[in-house]
Amino acid sequence: MIKNYEFTHRRKNLLNGEWVLVSPHRNNRPWLGATEAPTETTPDRHDPSCPLCPNNTRANGDTNPNYEYTHAFINDFGALTPTLNDDARIDPDELFEAQAATGEARVICFSPEHNKTLPELSVNEISKVVTTWQQQFIDLSSRYSCIHIFENKGEIMGCSQPHPHGQIWAHNHRSTEIQAEDEHQLAFYEEHKRGLLAVYIEKEQTEQQRIVIENEHWIVVVPYWAKWPFETLLICKDTVQTIAQLDDSQSRTLAKVLKELTIRYDNVFNCSFPYSMGWHNAPLDLKDAKHWRLHAHFYPPLLRSASVKKHMVGYEMLAESQRDLTAETAAKILRDVPSIHYKD
Structure with a gap:
């Protein structure tokens, strides 16, 4: 049954407990807000000044190898050490509470080619990225229990280097998002004896309104509780808690999904679609992670065109998230755009 959500209402994010206000009627208002002109330049395959390109020298004096697919290294300006x-000393204080934080931050170059983002790579090349994610996760998991794999794409998302790359931050404290998701998934499991995201997948498959892509092992939806205009949730359909557990078939089909999803993003406004994306793995200090399911979040800021982005200000900063485009409409837009990249 198709549900009509074209009225003002609130939706609850079951993963972290937050609420989002949905106001579809605001799509009809005239836009007089800020626009940011997209910088659709075509850079060269190799940039001699880029610290991420093969054979180039980075800020710390190290020289990158002549890598063929991916290259991972310790972040020269890492937020964690x-x-x-x-x-270093922290004095106990009831009002000014603090914790010492240690960890590691790494950079992963997705490709030696300076001018190719994920949607422009082949499935085989993206498979190499997935493999590198797994290898880095396994290595870091010997020392850290909370590992974040993520990518900031585009200047609009604060990305300081145009070369296609992502990051990994690893530490032993529970990040706020992971802690919230762990608590909510555990509470759901204890009540229903089933994983929250396992049940959620079934619900989305029944309604069919918010699914963007689905294959044997993966499903991409605009989540019911999405706060960003074209936000998506990529979930493993199998009982997998961390990216290290993926087998060859799951990894290969993940590469296909990542390529198609990022192509669809670029095709919405015929631009290199910016976003922040990141994997949420089960924390490794859990005695039992059966309530967890591996998933990734994509948070793109674009709203109406390649030059109009959603700003989280005012009410969103002081009260709760708010969106104008319903999740169902956003999913339909993503489904309806071609799966062949606009540049092709």
Whole structure:
């Protein structure tokens, strides 16, 4: 049964407990807000000044190898370091609480080609990215329990380097999002004896309104509780808790889904679609992670065109998230665009 959500209402995010206000009627208002002109230049395959290109020298003096597919290295300006200074000390205080934080931050170059983003890579090349994610996760998991794999794409998302790349931050404290998702998935499992995302997949398959892509092992939906205009949730359909557990078939089909989803994003406004995306793996200090399901979030900011983005300000900063485009409409737009990249 198709449900009509074209009225003002709130939706609850079952993964973290937050609410989002949905106001579809606001799509009809005239737009007089800020626009940001897209920079659709075509860079060269190799940029001699880029610190991520093969054979180039980085800020710390190291030289990148002549890599063929992916290249991972310790972030020269990492937000986390494995150790603290000898004089680091935090005095207990009820009002000014703090915790020491250590960890590692790494960069993963997706391709040696400076001018190709994920949707422009082949499935085989994206498979190499997935394999590198897994290898890095396995290595870091020997020392850290909370591992975040993510990508910021585009200047509009604060990406300082145009070369296609992502990052991994690893630490032993539970990040706020992982802690919230763990609590909500565990509470659902204890009540229903089934995983939250397993049941959610079935619900989306029944309604068929928010599914964008689905194959043997993966499903992409605009989540019912989406707050960003074209936000998507990529979920493994199998009982998998971390990216390290993916087998060859799951990894290969993931590469296909990543290519198609990012192509569809680019085709919405015929531009290199910016976003922040990241994997949520089960924290590795859990005694039992059966309530978890591996998934990734895509948060793109574009709203009406390649030059109009959603700003989380005012009510969103001071009250709760708000969106104008319903999740169902956003999913239909993503489904209806071609699956062949607009540049092709």
